[in-house]
Amino acid sequence: MKKEDKFNILFVSTTNIQPSLSFGYLISYFKKYSELRDDFCFEIFECERLLDIIITSPNEIVRKAKKFDVVCFSTITEDYNFILKTSKEIHDAASCKIFFGGHHISALPEKLPSYVDVGLIGEAEETFKELLELLARGEFKTKNLKNIDGIVYHNARKTIITKKRKMIWPLDNIPPPAREYFSRHHRGKKYWYSMDELAGKRVGVLSASRGCPFSCIFCDASLFWNNSIRWFSEERIVDEIKELIEKYEVDLIKFNDNLGIYNKEKLRKVIELLRKQGLLNRFKVIKYQLRVDLIDDELIELLKVFGVREIALGIETQNKTLLKELKGGKVTPNMNKKVILKLLKNGFFVWPEIIVGIPGEDEHSLRETLKITNIKGVLDYHISLLIPYPGTPIWSYAKEKGLVSDNMDWEELRLELNEKTININVFLSTMDKQKFKDIIKPYLSKNKRVLTVSNVKSRFVNGLKLLVTNPRTFYKVMKEIL
Ligand code: B12
Numbered sequence: 354m355k356k357e358d359k360f361n362i363l364f365v366s367t368t369n370i371q372p373s374l375s376f377g378y379l380i381s382y383f384k385k386y387s388e389l390r391d392d393f394c395f396e397i398f399e400c401e402r403l404l405d406i407i408i409t410s411p412n413e414i415v416r417k418a419k420k421f422d423v424v425c426f427s428t429i430t431e432d433y434n435f436i437l438k439t440s441k442e443i444h445d446a447a448s449c450k451i452f453f454g455g456h457h458i459s460a461l462p463e464k465l466p467s468y469v470d471v472g473l474i475g476e477a478e479e480t481f482k483e484l485l486e487l488l489a490r491g492e493f494k495t496k497n498l499k500n501i502d503g504i505v506y507h508n509a510r511k512t513i514i515t516k517k518r519k520m521i522w523p524l525d526n527i528p529p530p531a532r533e534y535f536s537r538h539h540r541g542k543k544y545w546y547s548m549d550e551l552a553g554k555r556v557g558v559l560s561a562s563r564g565c566p567f568s569c570i571f572c573d574a575s576l577f578w579n580n581s582i583r584w585f586s587e588e589r590i591v592d593e594i595k596e597l598i599e600k601y602e603v604d605l606i607k608f609n610d611n612l613g614i615y616n617k618e619k620l621r622k623v624i625e626l627l628r629k630q631g632l633l634n635r636f637k638v639i640k641y642q643l644r645v646d647l648i649d650d651e652l653i654e655l656l657k658v659f660g661v662r663e664i665a666l667g668i669e670t671q672n673k674t675l676l677k678e679l680k681g682g683k684v685t686p687n688m689n690k691k692v693i694l695k696l697l698k699n700g701f702f703v704w705p706e707i708i709v710g711i712p713g714e715d716e717h718s719l720r721e722t723l724k725i726t727n728i729k730g731v732l733d734y735h736i737s738l739l740i741p742y743p744g745t746p747i748w749s750y751a752k753e754k755g756l757v758s759d760n761m762d763w764e765e766l767r768l769e770l771n772e773k774t775i776n777i778n779v780f781l782s783t784m785d786k787q788k789f790k791d792i793i794k795p796y797l798s799k800n801k802r803v804l805t806v807s808n809v810k811s812r813f814v815n816g817l818k819l820l821v822t823n824p825r826t827f828y829k830v831m832k833e834i835l
């Protein structure tokens with residue numbers, strides 16, 4: 354809640370699908386380590402979305418921003434147009450400072466807009482704390498910003514990028530995210546995107562690690578997290594699970610990590626601690642992200658004991674050469690298929706994650722890849738176009754080809770593949786586009802989430818609200834549907 358005698362910090366999340374752990378960590382770290390903790394108040398505002406379109410108007414955020422000292426945006430590429438428009442309007446109408454953080458600005462810091470005060474590059478807890486402390490001491494001046502590592506800002510003449518910020522170690526130094534700041538909606542959010550046995554249960558979100566040791570060419574993880582993975586301790590992971598179960602009464606846990614706990618020794622210790630504390634079997638794990646080459650019989654047995662029900666499996670493509678180009682390593686199409694079958698046989702719900710539109714993909718390999726969706730027992734899957742996000746090797750490739758640029762329309766990089774985005778998105782494939790569309794079309798209608806009564810109801814209510822408050826966006830959403 355905003356307070357008159359304090360510094361008020363607003364975080365704007367462009368999604369309301371799940372709470373933003375990032376903001377939770379920034380708050381908890383500041384509250385743990387800053388002596389000025391009592392001088393600050395924080396609030397997280399979540400934009401409403403309908404069918405992947407942000408329906409909150411920039412105006413609403415501008416009105417809110419006027420009451421705050423700092424407004425913070427996490428720069429997701431596909432929402433970047435909205436973030437730029439909103440922050441420009443905030444700059445013109447309010448006197449607050451504007452901070453950008455997260456993946457897009459970390460990949461393209463030199464593009465920090467003139468109306469944004471600071472961009473925080475990479476892991477940002479310590480950077481954020483130092484910036485807020487400057488603010489509270491009345492020292493937020495460009496001459497002082499140069500001493501803060503891991504930021505980009507403007508001085509009178511140019512854009513300055515400071516020294517790279519060291520990553521935090523050990524990771525347990527970062528306290529658990531300040532979940533009390535997440536909306537009530539999220540604390541008791543019901544899961545609807547799943548098998549019947551899990552529908553309607555409460556979900557909590559958790560991170561067990563930061564980073565990823567792999568370097569798939571479509572993913573910015575290696576650049577962003579320095580090609581490494583850091584884990585929270587087993588004790589810390591179990592403490593957070595306990596908090597989710599006992600304080601927030603969740604039945605399901607979703608790990609936000611790039612990859613779920615795949616280190617068998619670590620998972621075994623976590624299970625042991627859970628067992629000792631009577632927490633094992635009190636939750637199920639959903640959407641556990643794994644790579645095919647990490648899965649063996651021993652891990653499968655541990656995953657079962659841990660309570661994992663759903664596994665989101667990076668399949669990408671069923672063309673051997675393209676698979677190697679995309680993710681390197683020893684994954685093969687044959688392994689992809691074998692692992693899916695094995696997981697299904699062991700009773701897991703498997704979500705293959707598929708990438709199409711890869712340069713070099715031909716009609717045959719596209720059809721082979723899509724066959725994965727027909728494996729008996731695969732009830733749902735996710736197909737996306739190969740999207741060149743800034744900071745990835747595939748971005749550099751697309752830039753060389755003149756298909757993307759630092760000043761492009763970021764709407765062209767929407768990950769969700771549907772009848773609209775297929776026409777608008779940057780298309781890296783070397784296949785004839787019409788041929789590609791003809792093959793992919795039958796799969797698009799299935800590339801969607803299961804609708805439940807409560808979900809349809811909330812979409813209907815949001816739709817009506819939108820028609821009254823923002824007819825132009827309502828029209829945009831209708832165009833998306835029809
Ligand atoms: C969980 C997750 C989701 C969840 C929750 C998202 C959320 N807002 O929390 C869901 C499923 C909703 C989701 C959706 C999408 N996601 Co996602 N997601 C992730 C994932 C796996 C983890 C996020 C997380 O919790 N990280 C842990 C925290 C600690 O790290 P962090 O988010 O980077 O935050 C740190 C810093 O970046 C910084 N920071 C971040 N923002 C800000 C803002 C300010 C002001 C400051 C000061 C600091 C700061 O501080 C944090 C602490 O150090 C990341 C990959 C990853 N590992 O980060 C992808 C990732 C963020 N997602 C990605 C994408 C593409 C999407 C979608 C567009 C996909 C889609 N269309 O369905 C949507 C966009 C939704 C949205 N508007 O946020 C990309 C973003 C790439 C890009 N350039 O934009 C990522 C990086 C995956 C990837 N490697 O490609 N996602």
Ligand code: SF4
Pocket residue numbers: 565566567568569572573574575611612644667680
């Ligand atoms: S796609 Fe997954 S495995 Fe590959 S680099 Fe990104 S996070 Fe790591």
